[in-house]
Amino acid sequence: METIQAAPLIQIRNLSKSYGDKTVLKHLTLDIFPGQVIGYIGPNGAGKSTTVKILTGLIPDFHGEVTVNGINMSENPLEIKRMIGYVPENAELYDVLTPMEYLDFVGKLQGMEEGHLQERARRLLNAFGLGNNLNDRMDTFSKGMKQKVLLISGIIHNPQIIVLDEPLSGLDANAVILIKELIQRLSQEGKTIFYCSHMMDVVEKVSDRILLINKGEIVADGTFESLKQNHADTLEQIFAKLTGREENAGEADAIINALD
Template identity: 80%
Template sequence: MMTEKTPIIQIRNLSKAYGSKVALKNLSLDIYPGQVIGYIGPNGAGKSTTVKILTGLIPEFSGEVLVDGISMQENPQEIKKRIGYVPENAELYDVLTPMEYLDFVGKLHGIDEEILKTRSTKLLNAFGLGNNLHDRMDTFSKGMKQKVLLISGIIHNPQIVVLDEPLSGLDANAVIMIKELIMRLSKEGKTIFYCSHMMDVVEKVSDRILLINKGEIIADGTFDSLKQNHADTLEHVFAKLTGRDETGNETDAIIDAFN
């Protein structure tokens, strides 16, 4: 049984390479119940590889990953029961209705049929899709589909929710609701692993920020501590620590090209 002081996720010396390209180098992390982790880094830094290992999508790696004390290499199926995953680019079965799709996902998780129907209806209503329960999703906007994906990631009430650019395609009101949802899930003891390029959102929702670059964690702390040690905004911290502090020169060069 996990206590508040016991990590829900323990990563030790995690490494992964694709041929000669090293994606992760001896990554070690402890993540605790109720934490909202903002996981940021440049393209190709190792974010997606970390997420795919954590969610059991990449089974081959070196090192150790424990979730709720369970080894990913020994029992990935048991870990998948504890994790909800909302990927950045996912394909829905959009010939289905939201209710049909959530029925499919919920039954994969072994949720009782009556509980599943009630929970799906409540969640779809809460996300503003109450009038579209039985509409085919091939008629939905990107934002509407993203809401269904978000619901499918939490339908089984997981301990850990992994969100990869979850705000993509959402309108302003939905973005506000998702921010609030993240905070509420955290207060319920859920652990949120939040990957995004939207620095302003990461600043607001995360109580711990991890910056990965070239497969290694190069910053780990609260936004306030990172700001105190490095720069005034998370964007500036990011630019400074990843060697992208010359963006002003780059934009000057772009404008000069038109002159």
């Protein structure tokens, strides 16, 4: 359930970012509150990844202001990074390591004490069904197994904010159910989840609040129910309507006709 306090955890004010002549973000202004699960969606090139990389401190040069828990991103990015767990879409594991070695590396980067880190890593790997693979080299792992290790690396330091970029990639049906339940439980614990995905049905189910970005601007912001009342019956239809992709059905027909 959404837990909104008087003060937002994340404040974004007039956030803009350009690459040469191309403007990727246009004066984004957002307040995000503790315990919210934010579904952040938009077409490719809309500005999703740039927003996430600024929020996680990976892109330091931007215009505007980003404040997390009262700390200014431009002034103290390292302090903000300690509060965030990030699972990127296309992460590269050091797959010559074992899960325990990799999580030891990540946990120490976050300043965790070794004994506590080792115990938590074992418990999390067991909980994700990798208890029998603690000391196996990850170059033997399936994509789904590697994704589970990445997910653990994003939460092992018990961060206040968790940024998940396509976190279900490669996971089987049971693991997907587990991650959905985990997101709800983390939210109940007061964690703020920033969830980026193209899987609209999952975004519908896990998000308290959905932000739709298109061409660098937020074009929709609300619960799924409120967006449905104002626009369409499904999130896919809302997405198509607000991003100018309602012609998809016609494009599909053209492809089928080309096969005749």
